[in-house]
Amino acid sequence: MFKPNRLTFDQGLERIKKAYEKRGYSYPTKIVSSQDKAMKQLTADLEVDNVPEGFKKVQFPVFMEKPSQLFYSVGAPDTKVKRHSHDEGDGFRLIVGGSIIYKDQELKEGDWMFIPAGEPYEFDVGPSGAMICYCYCCCCA
Numbered sequence: 001m002f003k004p005n006r007l008t009f010d011q012g013l014e015r016i017k018k019a020y021e022k023r024g025y026s027y028p029t030k031i032v033s034s035q036d037k038a039m040k041q042l043t044a045d046l047e048v049d050n051v052p053e054g055f056k057k058v059q060f061p062v063f064m065e066k067p068s069q070l071f072y073s074v075g076a077p078d079t080k081v082k083r084h085s086h087d088e089g090d091g092f093r094l095i096v097g098g099s100i101i102y103k104d105q106e107l108k109e110g111d112w113m114f115i116p117a118g119e120p121y122e123f124d125v126g127p128s129g130a131m132i133c134y135c136y137c138c139c140c141a
Helices: 009-023 037-045
Strands: 069-075 080-084 091-102 105-108 112-115 121-136
Touching: 009 037
Parallel strands: none
Antiparallel strands: 069 121, 080 121, 091 105, 091 112, 091 121
């Protein structure tokens, strides 16, 4: 029988912290994405082997310490999202379709970005639009 809860929640957080320690990295205080070299290495380190046959699973190398809320949005092609910040808490974006351009990096389907609380940023929606799942430690409603 498949048992997905091999680690406790706190053990999962410790797993992330140990991956940073092993690589000699500090936990991010600036915006990072799945395209950053360090995040690619940490993501590979955090692959999970406790999955059903035919699946691949990776634990993201970031976490949020406050309760969070989930959102989903669709951006029209070439929309510009002006510089802003989420001051109440960290944020996490997962691109589920299309793309966004952040600091000359195109984040496509499956890519993600972590935004620490209060860190200002802006981005452009790609030419095909974007579908994005958000998890924020604030309410962006």
